[in-house]
Amino acid sequence: MNIKNTQASYGIITILLHWVMAIIIIGLFFLGEYMVDLDYYDQWYHAAPWWHKSIGILVFALLLIRVGWKLSNPTLVPVANSQLWEVKIAKLVHIIFYILLFIICISGYFISTAKNVGIEIFGLFELPAVMELSENKADIVGEIHEISTHILVIVFLLHGIAALKHHFINKDNTLIRMLKP
Secondary structure: OOOOOOOOOOOHHHHHHHHHHHHHHHHHHHHHHHHOOOOOOOOOOOHHHHHHHHHHHHHHHHHHHHHHHHHOOOOOOOOOOOOHHHHHHHHHHHHHHHHHHHHHHHHHHHHHOOEOOOEEEOOOEEEOOOOEOOHHHHHHHHHHHHHHHHHHHHHHHHHHHHHHHHHHHHOOOHHHHOOOO
């Protein structure tokens, strides 16, 4: 079992980062959608944002690790019979994923610290605020966060459909490479 990527297959670290982040991000999306409709008297009114923020910071840390890991590993050679347009779109989609995740994490941080109050991370430490935002700016950052997450979900669904297309229609090992090293 390879720890690092080769030109033919992903290593276990890449595979784990991919699936762990995918599961966490899906969970955060649903938690975020759920918590925005809570009223003050709901038992999750304070707990849901606390978890969302803490796990969101974890995603940002994993994202930084993932980018560093990606830069320090070889790029896989496309599977046999890949069309040039498919390879280009796959690269573009991955770039879009990274850009959206950075936007989502950074905007989430600024929403959470808009009142110049740090973010408590799992009750272990506090990530300090860097500036206070006016209510108008906080609303704009909130819109950026929400729109970016919805775009991410659309891109995520297209990514999943493409992986299934490769597996069931093209019958290549694109999906298999992300399932086992």
